[in-house]
Amino acid sequence: MPTMSDLPNSSPTPLTIGALAKQTGVKIPTIRYYESIGLLPEAPRTGSNRRTYDSGSVRRLRFIRHARELGFEVEAIRQLLAMADDPGQPCREADLLARTHLAGIESRIARLEALRDEVRRMVEGCAQDQVRSCHVIEVLADHAHCLHDRH
Amino acid sequence: MPTMSDLPNSSPTPLTIGALAKQTGVKIPTIRYYESIGLLPEAPRTGSNRRTYDSGSVRRLRFIRHARELGFEVEAIRQLLAMADDPGQPCREADLLARTHLAGIESRIARLEALRDEVRRMVEGCAQDQVRSCHVIEVLADHAHCLHDRH
DNA sequence: TCTTGATCCTCCAGTCGCTAGAGAATTTAG
DNA sequence: CTAAATTCTCTAGCGACTGGAGGATCAAGA
Known part of the structure; x- marks a missing residue:
């Protein structure tokens, strides 16, 4: 080798x-x-x-x-580096760190998708006319226009 | 009314x-x-x-x-507020702002999904044994393990 | 050898969008 | 009347960099 x-x-x-x-x-x-x-x-x-x-x-x-x-995050990397430097240790910590991170990523994706749907609705509803009748402004001005309220 | x-x-x-x-x-x-x-x-x-x-x-x-x-972003909001304050104007600017924003959101989602797949692969491959054989550390240490290289 | 430009050094300040604390003044509730 | 809550200003801090000033040093060409 x-x-x-x-x-x-x-x-x-x-x-x-x-x-x-x-x-x-x-x-x-x-x-x-x-x-x-x-x-x-x-x-x-x-x-x-x-x-x-x-x-x-x-x-x-x-x-x-x-x-x-x-x-x-940097703090997580600090821990991962410490583990990588010590390859005889059990890796449950690294695994847990990664799993926690995965859950965070998944929730970020979910929130971004809700957000994307809303902005899309906003854009598609725009009559290209005047601000008075513009969905973009309207939706931003009034949360009741939204499909979701958990963003 | x-x-x-x-x-x-x-x-x-x-x-x-x-x-x-x-x-x-x-x-x-x-x-x-x-x-x-x-x-x-x-x-x-x-x-x-x-x-x-x-x-x-x-x-x-x-x-x-x-x-x-x-x-x-705050700068975008500043522009949107100026438009909302002037409702007789055409709304092309607000629309453009929102469309630009939408594109940004979509690319963030795409990157997060690639990232999620990778972290998932990392986590699922972990043998729960020792760091020496831990996929989490391994994948982080070597980008070649990744499915995508555009993150 | 000289000179020019690239690279490096340290230190400090700024970015974004807040957030928190100190210390003083005022308002409100019991 | 007093004690707690609220507000004020000012300043500094967060995370993760990024950039600039001003100075030292290195590498390559004439």
Whole structure:
């Protein structure tokens, strides 16, 4: 089974923050921000005080980015990272975290769908005439026009 | 056709900010915030400097609240309010605003659904064993596990 | 070698839409 | 009359970044 150390560049040049940003799609100030809140460890510095990274940084930052894209909050990611760093532990916590998150996503979808129906109704009812007879304004002005009242 | 002035209390007591908050479901600091950013006009004050409101304020604030609940940004609401205040104008702008908003909602739903599928896959694949074999961590660590790559 | 432009550093302020607290004044209920 | 509730202003904080100022350093071409 091949590992990193089998590959040609077994001691690769450390990455600059800009290179890391390019490889992960995370902006430079955001990387520094993640370090400042402790999501990323403090990067080792060069003689001239520049941050250096390696392929481990790329993996960790991709993990963070992916989790953020999936809608996880930073606090949740902090917990997930701690679990990922400790692979011998039972994963019930990670599972629970993800399940809780899933429930949140589902309720967001439901609310957005109710919202979409309402805005759609609003738009389709518009007579394109005058504001006086415009459903958009009317619906916004009076909640009684709505199909749902739980938004 | 009955109007306001036909009703018994034709000169109703002005509302306090607390009463307005209760009638609209908008919190007091939020009402003051809306005034500070110009969504609500500056409320007339009593001799002791307290804000006073009337039924028009209730309508306007409900309009704002409803639009916020529908996901409109404050800037959009500002435009919608300006249009609602000018009912003789053609409503193409309001319509366009709402249509743009609808498109935004629809794309948010689509992205959330992709996300939901992915988190669901993550959760369902979890062997409840160890982090080492946990799909939750695995999927987060490697985007290649994902069905979609456009989230 | 010099110079130019790209990249990096730190620190601070701003974004959005609120939300909460301090501390003072006033109103209302018992 | 007193005590509790409400209101006022002002300020700061939330989450998750994002951007700019002002300065240091690096890499590449003439």
